[in-house]
Amino acid sequence: MRVGVFICHCGINIASVVDVERVAKEIEKHPDVVYVTTYKYMCSDPGQELIKREIKEHQLDAVVVAACSPHMHEKTFRDAAKEAALNPYRVEIANIREHVSWVHEDREKATKKAIKIVRSVVEKVIRDVPLEPISVDVTRRCLVIGGGIAGIQAALDVAEAGYEVILVEKGPSIGGHMAQLSETFPTLDCSQCILTPKMVAVSRHPRIKILTLSEVEEVTGYVGNFHVVIKRKPRFVDENLCTACGDCEKVCPVFVPNEFDMGLSLRRAIYIPFPQAVPSSYVIDINSCLGLEPLICGKCAxxxxxxxxxxxxxxxxxEVDVGAIIVATGYELYGKENFPEYGYGQYEDVVTGLEFERLLSATGPTGGELRRPSDWKVPKTVVFIQCVGSRDPDNHKPYCSKICCMYTAxxxxxxxxxxxxxxxxxxxIDIRAGGKDYEEFVHRAMEEERITYIRGRVSKVFREGDKLVVWGVDTLAGKKVEVHADMVVLATAIVPxxxxxxxxxxxxxxxxxxGFLKEAHPKLRPVESLNTGVYYCGVAQGPKDIPETVAQASAAAAKAIDILSQPKLYHEPTVAVVDGDKCTGCKTCVSICPFNAIRFNEELKRAExxxxxxxxxxxCAVACPSGAITATNIRDDQVIEMVKSVLQEA
Amino acid sequence: MRVKVGGEEEEIVAKVEEISGQNIMLCYQCGQCSASCPMADYMDLIPSRVMKMLQLGMVDDVFKANTMWICATCLKCSVMCPKDIDVAAVMEALRQIVLRRNEEYLSLGKISKDRIEELPQIALIASARKMTP
Structure with a gap:
């Protein structure tokens, strides 16, 4: 074996704590090591060139780079080795930054630890076998889960790039919460006016298939080859035949609260969620309809x-096969029942932001005229309370819901x-208006509309006559304050x-x-999940407003298109292998695999x-009682030699 | 004591705006006026707090405080304000409102003759106007 060891200073990141020259000297003593060097920045272009040059010069057949975490530069150095015609799986990283220099101060002890780590990785690399990546085919179709603005934008982008899209929506229409909003900040354009063209585009797109009243039931497979089972709930109305004439609605005798209006109005048991619904079709609410028993009703039919x-x-x-999945499942409001101190539930005129949107909306219960729910009078004094449930780590949610400052203004x-x-x-508590034209918008609210901003929380809301008394404080004036209001609007936290x-x-x-979806990296991989081929967008990933949601949806679509457009996908070959002769068929591995990658072959009675x-x-390799499974390039013999090496004095 | 916000006090605030020609609502509490004010250490309420209290209609507290009388009208606050509010003009408007009530704060008759002769005339006029006996 001819092993080359390349030790990185990482500027002063490693070299200030670890004596890299001493590590080099010690490693040189290993019988298989034929070349050792140190360099200031191994990941730099000259650093990579150095590795390539020395591989050729010394005819190296394995390389150890002692540097940072393999998460950072394993790929960089393996690619460099490949260019020098060395099998990339013969390159290993010894992490002497995160595991040594960043966590230790004692130079002597740190250097000894670094020597042990590098030496043990040398033991591993000399036992590594050369490998080739596993190639798999790609199903050129994308699944988008959630039909709000995030899902709509992602579906349109992927479809426009030339790929089929299945858009799955739980409710009877796409549109999501954006369809419920009256106007949008900071331009005050009508939400439906800007949303409905996109909804129509989705419904007309030849490559997008919308599945409403549907939920994903099961997902198996892997990137490029997911198998998805979708359950479709009955609509009881054929969406292709329904002309949305509304005759059925007029004869329906059942009235129930309308979810789209946040329960502020009534709808029938057969209804269309809102006039611009897509698909433009009525739906029967099975929980309230009498007609399923034709003897009782059946008027609509x-x-x-x-x-x-x-x-x-x-x-x-x-059942459908897809190559990539975009999750855009959105948000809901944090339970309003959590705020008895604000009288929610006791007083009809204490409403949430989303309810207030419906009261402002032209398609809402008041036709856009603002009236309060208790007596439908026009409120002359309205109090808005921000951070209701947000930024309250002790009682409610610790995070900032991000959109409330703007929508309250x-x-x-x-x-x-x-x-x-x-x-x-x-x-x-604070005004957070960190978007383009946002600060100016809030100032407009203060200066032109003369809206009084009171800096402080509200302790209590209670009724006195037909007024709602709001007790709070203004910390800037240093005084407790009291406002007699006709209506109170709570900007409750948003939750996934x-x-x-x-x-x-x-x-x-x-x-x-x-409960928000956790991205692969908060800064550098903000729309990717840790499961390759699954991407996130919208509030399901974290609180955000419409512009940010749309941008993220397009980003997720771009990532999905990246997968869908590959001729073949390549998978790391460092996988588990079963020795069929040793396998006793105990199935321990099947239950232990976190990726559902092991199947039990009933015919051959062995794990695959x-x-x-x-x-x-x-x-699986650890759990297998008969030792039938080996993990490629982390075999037991490798690990044992590594442990032996670590136990030797440095 | 809780201060009820949104009462008839707002008429007085409207008057302050009319006299000073300033929009009180422009203030967003950055504190630049108070930070710049050379007299702020001697004031019951710093200038930015006066602005906030006016926005909330807490005029009683504002009139009780010595702020407007300590104000030397050096105009530093007006120069420094990022929202271009003439804070000194607001202080002057507050003084005008009190002065127009015609209440006697400085009774010249109660000052001894010797003392009156001792004091420069300009000081007497200034203190009568600024009400700092």
């Missing part, structure tokens, strides 16, 4: 000229437009939707402590590894 109503609709199960502004002689007060949790479980995606799914974690 009688009235429907298009014969679109089918009480026997059983829904269905759709918008709400107050729209209120003043509707009721010019009304008074608006906003209780806030319930669907997000389900989908994360099914896709085995990590979530953070607040799907090498495209295997991530090479080695769990």
């Amino acid at each position: 009688e009235k429907c000229e298009a014969n679109a109503i089918n009480y026997d609709d059983k829904g269905g199960r759709i 918008k709400h107050a502004m729209l209120y003043k437009h509707r009721v010019p002689d009304g008074k608006a007060y906003i209780f806030y 939707s319930e669907g997000t949790r389900d989908v994360a479980e099914k896709l085995k995606c990590a979530t953070d402590e607040n 590894v799907n090498s495209a799914l295997c991530e090479g974690c080695g769990s």
Whole structure:
């Protein structure tokens, strides 16, 4: 064996704690090491050139780079070796930065530890076998989960690039929360006016298939080759036949609260979520409809000229293969029942931001005229409370919901437009208006609309006559304050939707402590999951506004297109291998594999590894009681030699 | 004591705006005026807090404080304000409102004759106007 060892100073990151020259001297004593050098920045272009040159010069057949974590530069150095015609799997990284210099201060001890680590990796590399990446085919189709603005944008981008898209939406129409909003900050353009063209584009796109009232039930497979099972709930109305004439609705005798209006209005059991719904079709709410028992009702079916109503609709199960998955499952509001101190639930005129949107909206219960829910009078004084549940680590959510400062300024502004002689007060802790034209928008609310900003939290909201008394403080004035209001609007925290949790479980995606999807790297891989081929966008990943959501959706689409456009996908060959003769068929490995990569072959009575799914974690190799499984290039014999080497004095 | 926000005090604030020609709502509490004010250490309420209290209609507290009388009208606050508010003009408007009430704060009759002769005339006029007996 002819091993070359390249030790990096990493500027002073390593060299200030580890005596790299001494490490070089010690490593040189190893019988298989024929060349050792140190260099200031091994990852730099001259550093890589150095490695390539010395591989050729000394005819090296294995290389150890003692530097930072393999997460950082393993690929860099393996690619360099490949250019010098050395099998990249004959290159190993000894981490003497994160594991040594960054965590130790004692130069002597750190240097000894570095020597042991580098020496043990030399022991590993001389036993490494050369490998070739595993190639797999790609299914050129994308699954988008969630039909809000994030999912819509991602679906359009992927479809425009020439790939088929399956857009799965849980509800009866796409559009998401954006369809419920009245106007959008900071330009105050009507939300539906800017959203509906995109909804129409999705519905007309020849490469996009919309599946509403559908949920992803099961996902198996791996990047480029996912197999997805989708469950479709019955609509009871044929969306291709329904003309949305509305005749059925007029005869339906059942009234229930309308979810789209946040329960502020009523709808029938057969309904269309909102006029611009896509698909433009009625739907029967199975929980309130009487007609499924034709003897009781069945009025809508009688009235429907298009014969679109089918009480026997059983829904269905759709199985589809896709190459990439985009998760855009969105958000919901943090339970308003969590704020008894603000009288939510007790007083009808204490509403959430989303309810206020419906009261402002032209398609809302008041036709866009602002009236309060209790008596439908025009409120003359409205108090807005920000950070309700957000930025409250002790009682509620620790994070900033990010959109509330802006939408509250918008709400107050729209209120003043509707009721010019009304008074608006906003209780806030900080104003976070960090977007383009956002700061100017908030200033407009303060200066032109004369909305009073009160810096402090509210302790209590209670009723006195027909007024809601708000007790709070202004910390800038240093005084407790009291406002007698007609209506109170709570900017409650936004939390990931319930669907997000389900989908994360099914896709085995990590979530953070607040339930938002956890990206592969918060800065450098913000739309990728740790599962290759699964991407995130929208609020499911973290609180964000519409512009940011749309940008992230396009980013996720670009990442999906990257996968879909590859002629072949390559997978790391460092996978587990089963020795069929030794396998006793105990199935321990099948249950232990975190990637579902092991299948039990009932015919041959032995475990089989799907090498495209295997991530090479080695769990199965450790668990196998008969020692039938080996993890390529981290075999037992390698690990034992490494341990022996570490135990020797440095 | 809790201060009720949104009452008739707002009329007084409107008057302050009218006299000074300033939009009180422009203030976003950066504190530049107070940081620049050479007299702020001697004031009951620093200038930026006066601005905030006016926004909230807390005029009683503002009139109780000595701020407007300590103000030397050096105009530093007006020069430094990032929102171009003439804070000194706001202080002057506050003084004008109090002065127009015609209440006697400095009774010249109560000052002894000897002392009156001792004091420069300009000081007497200034203190009568600024009400700092």
